[in-house]
Amino acid sequence: MEWGRAMQELSTAIDHLATEDPSEIPRLQLAEQLIELHWQMARLQAQIARRTSVRLPDLQNP
Template sequence: MRELSTAIDHLAVEDPAEVPRAQLAEQLIELHWQMARLQAQIARRTAVRVF
């Protein structure tokens, strides 16, 4: 989880206005893909039942 937090911190300090448009488009696609993967893992963990 620490690596995920560090990656988000890195994105937070980056100024999107300074990123070239083509690179920004690639980042957005990748961010959406990674967000979907993260949401899937949240759903998996939410569905865990303790017996």
């Protein structure tokens, strides 16, 4: 998947979550959503860590 499209889909998903009122979600469903959100957040953090650990070439010392 293209980077720009993937980021747009992620942004759209987050926007959708922001429109929901968590106080209106039944407790069991809310608990399930929280678990899933934490799993997805961990996956996103893993991808951030992968990209953070990439070392760029030292352009001053080829």
